[in-house]
Amino acid sequence: MLANVFLFVKWGKGAARWENFWIMAIAFTFYCFYNPEPYTSPQMVFLSTGNFVVVGRYVQWLMATPAISSLVANMTGRPRDYTLRDMFLVLTDVWAVACFIVCCLSTSFWIKITFYVLALVFFLIVFVFAGKSFGELINNDCPTETSRTTAKIVVVVYFVGQNVHTLFSTIGPEVGGFINALQAEIGATFGDLTAKVLFCSVATVLNFQVFMYHKRQAEEQQAEGGSELNAPTKGVLAPLDDGGQAEDAKEAKMTTKPTLQSGIVILAVPDLSMMPYFRAAFKALPANIELVPAIGPANTLMLTERAAQSGHLDCVLVHPALLHESTFDRPNLATRIKMLGQRVCAFGFDGSEGPGVGWMLDGWFDGPSGDEAVDQENLLHLLVVMQSLQKFKYSSTLAAAANAHPLPAPPLAPAPPQPQYAQQQPQQQYMQQPSPYAPQQPSPYAPQQQPPSLATTSMRMTAGGMPSFANNNGTNPLYEPAPSPGQSLGGGYGAPMSPLATSASMRVDRYSPQPQPMAIPQQQAAAPMQQVDAAVMQQLLTEIVRLQAELGENK
Structure with a gap:
């Protein structure tokens, strides 16, 4: 909690998350009021059956659940709008805790079993939504290998804390009665410390790593480009190639206003979870760009080869997770797409996906991050640059073909008369x-x-x-010209x-x-x-x- 306050004071809201502060404040308040008098109301409620339930533990759990779910949905704090999946994640988590509280306070066996099953169903739904959010966190929101490692630690801490808390509450005297109250209290305290304190601490470290990375990137771009930091060309004119095409594209953009034309773009992703964001982004483009989804490297290569035959393929957008897959005898996906003669780009790429990958890309742009929408300016300029490079490739191919097969030279002028x-x-x-x-003597035959x-x-x-x-x-x-097929050749x-x-x-x-x-x-x-x-x-x-x-x- 103090670390979040320090980060907020020093760097603003981008470095600190209000969810971390809220969760830590609730846990701190609960233990401050619960430890002095743990066996008094409203901390503890005695039932008519003689059992007692630590209501304060479940109340603070219910108050911290929405903040935990919101933090899971957007771990790095990128500015975006909340989606339907985020709302389902928060609501199902709240419903699960509420059903578990009713199960603990109920004295009827059938009511206890019914609400316990409902709580388990809601917890499974929460874990499914949280798994999707964590998958996008690791693949899209973490720019460096260190931040990915921290994100994996966050995932482990979250699932361990949630399951330990639920497990000890299930086998405790409130539901199962397999362990006594002291053992249940020790297990629940360990679950609280893991699911709240340790989870928020690791999440704060992850958010700080991502924030400092983007801060350094912004400072470097400010030092290199000056006032061009906020231009839509940021992160789009990638290495391209060593032929100076990036400089040509920059000069062309300064002299003429680029326009987007109709074309085809293949989106290579591990699954279809990110397709709605890209479909919405491509619908907002000023031209009709057909978006073709491709699942996995094999499907991507097959669709790329088919679309390239039509001659209208602009580029292939590759998910960063697919850039890692390479072996000794098989190059990565970007290299294989380049071997087919097509342009390949990546979204959410920063150059840390492995050695030899960045120079194979023709361009990239940031995002989308989680449920964040795709940056329209970067996407538009990337497609314009890719179409320009495709036109340049076709014109270069025609010029090379013309040089390889030149037209016959005009006949020479007749020489002046001589003596x-x-x-x-x-x-x-x-x-x-x-x-x-020349043959000295013809054949006698x-x-x-x-x-x-x-x-x-x-x-x-x-x-x-x-x-x-x-x-x-x-x-x-x-x-002499070559003999026609109808002529009979000598030699016999x-x-x-x-x-x-x-x-x-x-x-x-x-x-x-x-x-x-x-x-x-x-x-x-x-x-x-x-x-x-x-x-x-x-x-x-x-x-x-x-x-x-x-x-x-x-x-």
């Missing part, structure tokens, strides 16, 4: 020596064929007389010579400075075709000279 001696000298130079790759015309095998001519490479499979116009006895073999004399060796001369039949070509062939030959010779010069520089 006849300058035109004949390169031709004579290349006609001197044959290529080492293959019929003799003339090499195909250069204008009909290696290129397609356009209307203007310039060569077009649109139908060529390769990117180098000096290479009696088969016609392969086009690849017949055109080997026209291929240019990249590493040999002496190419094979290209022969053009002169008797079959008409006068217009001769002019076209001369222009093509001139351009090919120019290209060969340029390639040889580049190869010489590379050597």
